[in-house]
Amino acid sequence: METVGVLMTKPFSAYLEEELDKRFKLFRFWESSNRKEFLKENSHLIRAVVGNATAGCDAEMIGLLPKLEIVSNFSVGLDKVDLVKCKERGIRVTNTPDVLTDDVADLALALILAVLRRICACDRYVTSGSWINGNFKLTTKFSGKSVGILGLGRIGSAIAKRANAFGCPISYYSRSEKSNTDYKYYPSAVELAANCEILVIACALTEETHHIVNREVIDALGPQGIIINIGRGSHIDEPELVSALVEGRLAGAGLDVFENEPQVPEQLFGLDNVVLLSHVGSDTVETCKEMADLVIANLEAHFLNKPLLTPAV
């Protein structure tokens, strides 16, 4: 397989890069000064693309790679891969579900606690030397607060399981009601928001869910409400979110994703009721290795004509 050309879109995992290099002919997309030229020059060799949550494989790239057979993405979300085009061309697509479910769910809870209990603000309070001058203000209890989950898939269910242990009543909105759960179903994002205190976004990004959290949903959630986003930045109408937070129409937000990563709206930087992360959802040593291993396993399976492990297309 050393002659099989694999294009890696960004240096998102040193371990994966190393392993790809060992097995395939690795093309490092980020090292090229002219992207189009780079693809054209190597298009006769590239048969696979390895992308991630932010740098996937779009129609333009697919168009420039006539030998492309498979996109093996280092993410579970595939909104940055043109799935329609892949289907048209018969290109296989794999992602990394399950191995990252726990970490992403953990992160959702970490954000809830960090926002409600002001953990980051407390740490800043101490390290700035302010404690000497007086106590930090009261923060807000988490246990028992109602949690509304947008999307009750693998990650959404894992979040529900954790929030349950904190005594939180759980409700959800999904494309369709789930028969195997006791959680309360609401038929729309607005109704879910109107009936919970903490809204967690855990669904896939599609045309339908683009800006699913808009002004109407934010208003329904209300000034005591918190939004947690571990999905995709474009799930939320970001300017609406920012003005709601700045104007105090929302009690807080925990955001791991943004519409234009790595750009983060600067108006949020001064707010204590907001926690901002750099898309670290599954960024643990343990999980990144598992994801990388899965990417490799899918590629090897494909080039050995064996069944793909986690095919999406």
Place this chain on the structure above:
Amino acid sequence: MAEDAEVRQHLHQVVMLRPFPYFPSHKERFSKQFQPLNVFESSEPAHLFLSTHAQSARVLLCAGFTPVTSDMLRCLPSLQCIITTSAGVEHIDLGECRRRGIAVANAGNAFSVDVADYAVGLLLDVLRRISAADSYVRRGLWPVQGDFRLGHKLGGKRVGIVGLGSIGSEIAKRLEAFGCSISYNSRRKKPSVSFPYYSNVYDLAADSDVLILSCALTEETFHMVNKDVLSALGKEGIIINVGRGALIDEKELVRCLVQGEIGGAGLDVFEKEPDVPKELFALDNVILSPHRAVLTPESFDALQELVIGNLEAFFSNKPLLSPVKDE
């Protein structure tokens, strides 16, 4: 005016060492039944005030940071009950109370859930680098320096809880949902608990990835997390303290953290609050908190309810709601 004096005479006296900021609903209920003897308002030294005004007072209300010493107790010959608004009771001379038959009530379970939530929050912050990443983003470094360093997975971690009381149990319940395996050390093994029991902290630390302190501070537990225990916890080990600062040999802890001999820490309490060892400020694997684990409006409300409930119980000769058991 005479009526007021009469009404006041029917109010039960409560010695108050500190002001207690009630929410309005509780304040009304308190003022209807109790007459506070506000030691803190007087310009006289406490002992003088008590000797003059509190000779027939049967109840004392204090906070966690106001010591109730045997000297002070000697000025209160009629004292039968002490109610503290803290969970901890190490600031009260329990020996003297035992000798005199003075009952002690604390915050009971009013705080347990909030402390447990906070302990989990601190642990997640340390492992997943939440505060560090948040700071990274706020300083505008994400577009410039790229992705932040990886954190560590919580699932599958072996968590050792020191003190499996109401707070420790709530912590255990939560962390199990994250896929952690739980073990504990306590004064005595609990027969109704299925988690593996360790009879000493050292052995618990040796078999744990995370050590969480949620026990009382007593003579036995003072500096129980010492150099040996930290060494047993090891380079990847994390320590979370929501108990009392003095449960840990703080100097030793600072040394271990600065030299990378343990993996990280989440600390809500310190030996000399509000002084926090400055060497910890720059470490991004250490999360520092100004003793806030308990204070949410909800637990504050529960606490006030409990304090008044204890006072009412005492004065109607009923059992206290949250007595500290003498063990």
